[in-house]
Amino acid sequence: MKPNLEVEIAGIKLKNPVMTASGTFGSGFEYSNFVDLSRLGAIVTKGVTLKEQSGNPPPRIHETACGMLNSIGLQNKGVENFITEDLKFLGKFDTPVIVNVAGRTVEEYVKVAEKLSEHDAVKGLELNISCPNVKAGGLAFGSDVEFAIKLTSTVRKATKLPLIVKLSPNVGNIEEIARGVENAGADAVSLINTLLGMAIDIESFEPQLANIVGGLSGPAIKPVAVEMIWRVSNVINIPIIGMGGIANYRDAIEFFLAGASAIAIGTANFTNPEITIKVVEKLEEFLKIKGIKNILDIVGQVKI
Amino acid sequence: MVHTKAKVLSKEEVVDNIFKLRFFCPEIASSVAPGQFVHVECGKDKSFILRRPFSVHRQINKDVFEILFQVVGKGTSSLAEMEIGCRLSVIGPLGNGFEVSNDCKSNLLIAGGIGVAPLVFLAEKLLSAEIDFDMLIGCINCKKVIPFELQNNIRDRVYYATDDGSLGFEGTTADLLLEYLRQNGKPSKIFACGPEPMLKRVALIAGQNEISCFLSLEERMACGVGACLSCVCKTKSGYKRVCADGPIFNASDIIWD
Numbered sequence A: 001m002k003p004n005l006e007v008e009i010a011g012i013k014l015k016n017p018v019m020t021a022s023g024t025f026g027s028g029f030e031y032s033n034f035v036d037l038s039r040l041g042a043i044v045t046k047g048v049t050l051k052e053q054s055g056n057p058p059p060r061i062h063e064t065a066c067g068m069l070n071s072i073g074l075q076n077k078g079v080e081n082f083i084t085e086d087l088k089f090l091g092k093f094d095t096p097v098i099v100n101v102a103g104r105t106v107e108e109y110v111k112v113a114e115k116l117s118e119h120d121a122v123k124g125l126e127l128n129i130s131c132p133n134v135k136a137g138g139l140a141f142g143s144d145v146e147f148a149i150k151l152t153s154t155v156r157k158a159t160k161l162p163l164i165v166k167l168s169p170n171v172g173n174i175e176e177i178a179r180g181v182e183n184a185g186a187d188a189v190s191l192i193n194t195l196l197g198m199a200i201d202i203e204s205f206e207p208q209l210a211n212i213v214g215g216l217s218g219p220a221i222k223p224v225a226v227e228m229i230w231r232v233s234n235v236i237n238i239p240i241i242g243m244g245g246i247a248n249y250r251d252a253i254e255f256f257l258a259g260a261s262a263i264a265i266g267t268a269n270f271t272n273p274e275i276t277i278k279v280v281e282k283l284e285e286f287l288k289i290k291g292i293k294n295i296l297d298i299v300g301q302v303k304i
Numbered sequence B: 001m002v003h004t005k006a007k008v009l010s011k012e013e014v015v016d017n018i019f020k021l022r023f024f025c026p027e028i029a030s031s032v033a034p035g036q037f038v039h040v041e042c043g044k045d046k047s048f049i050l051r052r053p054f055s056v057h058r059q060i061n062k063d064v065f066e067i068l069f070q071v072v073g074k075g076t077s078s079l080a081e082m083e084i085g086c087r088l089s090v091i092g093p094l095g096n097g098f099e100v101s102n103d104c105k106s107n108l109l110i111a112g113g114i115g116v117a118p119l120v121f122l123a124e125k126l127l128s129a130e131i132d133f134d135m136l137i138g139c140i141n142c143k144k145v146i147p148f149e150l151q152n153n154i155r156d157r158v159y160y161a162t163d164d165g166s167l168g169f170e171g172t173t174a175d176l177l178l179e180y181l182r183q184n185g186k187p188s189k190i191f192a193c194g195p196e197p198m199l200k201r202v203a204l205i206a207g208q209n210e211i212s213c214f215l216s217l218e219e220r221m222a223c224g225v226g227a228c229l230s231c232v233c234k235t236k237s238g239y240k241r242v243c244a245d246g247p248i249f250n251a252s253d254i255i256w257d
């Protein structure tokens, strides 16, 4: 019998638990050359802000051992253009679209959420709370439990769409933030966003990134992600979307065992543009071989 | 664009540290145009995760293409160790390519160092379309000259510049361009590829002389297909993706640092 890969996250029904990680898959258009977008569990778009944002100067990336640093700086055309261009394209596929939302103030997040809520093609919002809060001296929303709660509860009131809050690993106590956003009305959390990092060119003595620092992603961060998911899953009751360094189905299984109900693939798309579909196929095969009927049967099943 | 396997047919170190790889890959070879590139998985070693971009150097026939590359780091070192017969994961053809038109009476191709790679493909296309061109090639000295094959003999159209004057003109590629303009007047179009300082000067000279000029730019890439916004360069209309909006840009659009 075919194992059941269907999951429901934040009230969104997914045909399988494999999604794309924000910022690594554009709005799907470029990857539609390689994968049938209709076979994905969900498409999570790049970060969308209220107004067009130009992003950081290049160089924006630097490859590191088993990973990479990026400082794209949320380059995007703004929510209006996103709706008329990207969303129009994505609406053609039988796959839920989750829009990653970013902002510099609570009001900006709210406005973007309101605009997106008017469109049926949007099935959920993912709040990127790793953005700097300009009204709080640039400290990230996600690094302070009070900011994170205020942001989540305010956006919660502004939209009926399922709300996913994407947690930053660059915090002292991620459980506290996870619990905070759960109580503030989040329907699910996703983790982890990139880890803050830096690299220096020893010839020029200059930072490798024009932005000086960036976010580390890829296989290098996988154990950090697994540990954080495991820890967070012990303290919240809403579902977790796990991400951070997943490069094959074996990595994905670890995330389910640690407590994730769905997973997202980011940096690995760069190595293999068909990786998302390959993970879907291999997950199914794995469950079949193991005689496991439902993917949900392994969620959180790490034996401690 | 496709994601496929390309089989290594041959490998040659054409000059110190510069390698030529020939691939059997009909999906890409049949449709690639000069100036386009391929995004290549450079090794099975999972410690580096990103592909490396290389211009297509020559289209041998509808099944076979070549790349020409310089070993500069771990990706290119690993690529230089590939054995004949092995199959590499390749995405391509990528990018916009050079735009050539039949009404261009005289074209000037300018290469600095390994920048000769995509220009040989362009030269072959111009030759087969019977469009006139000259070529300026810059390198450090006569020992570093990268040999390349062209189907027809066009040696009398190629001018060299070396830093020490050991071959051709003594000076930089941009200095040779000034000398060329003095002697031959203005070409209709310039196509250039090479290190950034060279491109910057070529762009400046082209601008001052009102010559239409197209540059092949390089930036660090992750996806290679336009999705991640890693590879941007600054233009008059904002940041543009080198992989998808380029790698060929009109020199007059580029904003240099």
Ligand SMILES: Cc1cc2nc3c(=O)[nH]c(=O)nc-3n(C[C@H](O)[C@H](O)[C@H](O)COP(=O)(O)OP(=O)(O)OC[C@H]3O[C@@H](n4cnc5c(N)ncnc54)[C@H](O)[C@@H]3O)c2cc1C
Binding pocket: A063, B037, B050, B051, B052, B053, B054, B055, B056, B067, B068, B069, B070, B071, B072, B073, B074, B075, B076, B077, B114, B117, B118, B217, B218, B219, B220, B221, B242, B247
């Ligand atoms: C469109 C395009 C076409 C190119 N065509 C050729 C070609 O035909 N022949 C050739 O020899 N080289 C070419 N290059 C440059 C080539 O991609 C780099 O030399 C190569 O990526 C270096 O990899 P590495 O691992 O050996 O070096 P490392 O320095 O170890 O690489 C570290 C990281 O930086 C990136 N990187 C380093 N140098 C460059 C560069 N100059 N441009 C872009 N990314 C870089 C690498 O891809 C990698 O992600 C091209 C670059 C671009 C963007």
Ligand SMILES: Cc1cc2nc3c(=O)[nH]c(=O)nc-3n(C[C@H](O)[C@H](O)[C@H](O)COP(=O)(O)O)c2cc1C
Binding pocket: A021, A022, A023, A024, A046, A047, A070, A072, A074, A100, A128, A166, A192, A193, A194, A216, A217, A218, A219, A221, A243, A244, A245, A246, A264, A265, A266, A267, A268, B222, B228, B230
């Ligand atoms: C190039 C790049 C751009 C990203 N952009 C965003 C973004 O806009 N919003 C966001 O919430 N996360 C963004 N991320 C983080 C990823 O969605 C993901 O959380 C992280 O990279 C870890 O997963 P991975 O190791 O599978 O890439 C980005 C990551 C990369 C590599």
Ligand code: FES
Binding pocket: B220, B221, B222, B223, B224, B225, B226, B227, B228, B229, B230, B231, B232, B241, B242, B243, B244
């Ligand atoms: S490398 Fe991803 S957009 Fe160019």
